[in-house]
Amino acid sequence: MDTFETLRDIVADKFERDPATITPEATLEELEIDSLDTFDIIFSAEEKFGIKVPNDQVEIKTVQDVVTLIDRLRTEQGKA
Amino acid sequence: MTVRRVAITGMGIVSPLGNTAHDFFTNLMAGKSGIRHLQTDFVDRLDTKIAAQADFDPLQHFSKHKANSLDRVSQFALYAAGQAITDARLDLSQEDKSRIGIYLGTGMGGAASVEEGYIRLYRDGAERLKPFTVLMAMNNAAASAIALEYGLTGSNLTFSTACSSSSVSIGEAFQQVRHGYADVMLAGGAEALLTFGTIKAWEALRALASEDPADPGASCKPFAGNRTGLVLGEGAAIVVLEDMERAIARGATIHAELTGYGSGNDSSHITQPSPEGQARAIQAALHCAGLAPQDIGYINAHGTATPLNDPAETAAIKLVFGEHAPNIPVSSTKSMHGHLMGATAAVEFVACVMALKHQALPPTINLHQPDPKCDLDYIPNVGRPNTAVKHVMSNSFAFGGTSGVLIASKP
Numbered sequence: 001m002d003t004f005e006t007l008r009d010i011v012a013d014k015f016e017r018d019p020a021t022i023t024p025e026a027t028l029e030e031l032e033i034d035s036l037d038t039f040d041i042i043f044s045a046e047e048k049f050g051i052k053v054p055n056d057q058v059e060i061k062t063v064q065d066v067v068t069l070i071d072r073l074r075t076e077q078g079k080a
Numbered sequence: 081m082t083v084r085r086v087a088i089t090g091m092g093i094v095s096p097l098g099n100t101a102h103d104f105f106t107n108l109m110a111g112k113s114g115i116r117h118l119q120t121d122f123v124d125r126l127d128t129k130i131a132a133q134a135d136f137d138p139l140q141h142f143s144k145h146k147a148n149s150l151d152r153v154s155q156f157a158l159y160a161a162g163q164a165i166t167d168a169r170l171d172l173s174q175e176d177k178s179r180i181g182i183y184l185g186t187g188m189g190g191a192a193s194v195e196e197g198y199i200r201l202y203r204d205g206a207e208r209l210k211p212f213t214v215l216m217a218m219n220n221a222a223a224s225a226i227a228l229e230y231g232l233t234g235s236n237l238t239f240s241t242a243c244s245s246s247s248v249s250i251g252e253a254f255q256q257v258r259h260g261y262a263d264v265m266l267a268g269g270a271e272a273l274l275t276f277g278t279i280k281a282w283e284a285l286r287a288l289a290s291e292d293p294a295d296p297g298a299s300c301k302p303f304a305g306n307r308t309g310l311v312l313g314e315g316a317a318i319v320v321l322e323d324m325e326r327a328i329a330r331g332a333t334i335h336a337e338l339t340g341y342g343s344g345n346d347s348s349h350i351t352q353p354s355p356e357g358q359a360r361a362i363q364a365a366l367h368c369a370g371l372a373p374q375d376i377g378y379i380n381a382h383g384t385a386t387p388l389n390d391p392a393e394t395a396a397i398k399l400v401f402g403e404h405a406p407n408i409p410v411s412s413t414k415s416m417h418g419h420l421m422g423a424t425a426a427v428e429f430v431a432c433v434m435a436l437k438h439q440a441l442p443p444t445i446n447l448h449q450p451d452p453k454c455d456l457d458y459i460p461n462v463g464r465p466n467t468a469v470k471h472v473m474s475n476s477f478a479f480g481g482t483s484g485v486l487i488a489s490k491p
Contacts, residue, residue, distance in 0.1 A: 014144070014148070015145050040212065
């Protein structure tokens, strides 16, 4: 399961966006995703990838930041 | 103390009998019932399989993201508020939004969101809840959603007094405009409690109507000798209350004038109604409006169809209206739209305003078998069009004892 593609599909579905506009470089701010919506995306990613994102997470600015975080946790938590 | 007159200039509704004030009232006058078999996946586990559900698809009104971040109760409220603002022809871009407030009533708030969270936690053993759970479940979510949507920065309160919640919210909003704390108030209530846990809790209280074997739609029988209880419903209603002078100056359509409000607590029993307590609230509303009992041309009763409510309310009406009581038409529209709990008073207030506007009184349906303890004119089974009325009253009583009585008058 490709992390970026899965995340892109989650965001596209939740916010009814064209998947083409969701690139790794795009900032969440550009995508009009606020901090609360970010929690919602992380929640869906947790379910999708079977991981648990700790509450004290690093700052997230771009889609790639979320991908990196998920990839790291997938490896650490043995869900890759 | 000089007080301002308060106009009702807008109405919005989501109800088991339609999602416009026009459709809702047309169905009431036709004696149609919005009560039917509950359409849900848990119906097989219910003893009581009937309810008054609103026909409401959130995705017709909101984006997917917005719909997913609002409990059904807030979806109802937001949609009804939009209708009310449009109906009042309020141009919010031209308004001082700090002078516009929102008072809503609700009994259970985001009941479905609370329950969904519990299902995840307790049944499914989930470790986490959805991030929006608190924001969807909190009782003030609906009023906040309206404020956010329209940028309204005036007073924003949520009242929770069970079945009288939205009578109290409308009454308190009336006071805000009347005494000059606000120029415009959106006021009403919303409820969406047709969840498995909530219905089971009501079943346990043994307050729900048995299904009529011949016609499920006829299960709620207020004031009838064969009544068996209330039928739960869902929906929302919101009215726009406005300083009368301002409403006239901007050429607004004035549906009615809100003239009276009375509230108090029975302070006698958690569920058993007190005719004396109810009578005090009715008296207070009449006093507020400066009216005599015989001025009232129609009463929309609380009329839950429970064994205890209907004789107690009848006794309360007799206490206040005395010799005039038999001459005043009284109906319980709950026979058609069910009991919408925290939204019910607002929905019934819309029925009252429409009755004034159209000079037409909706019936109490399913009233074929009289109860000797309920001996007023309940407008049995057939509505009365072409009836001259100047002042109408809406009664709301509640578990916990808080009464709310509203009076609307022809402008």
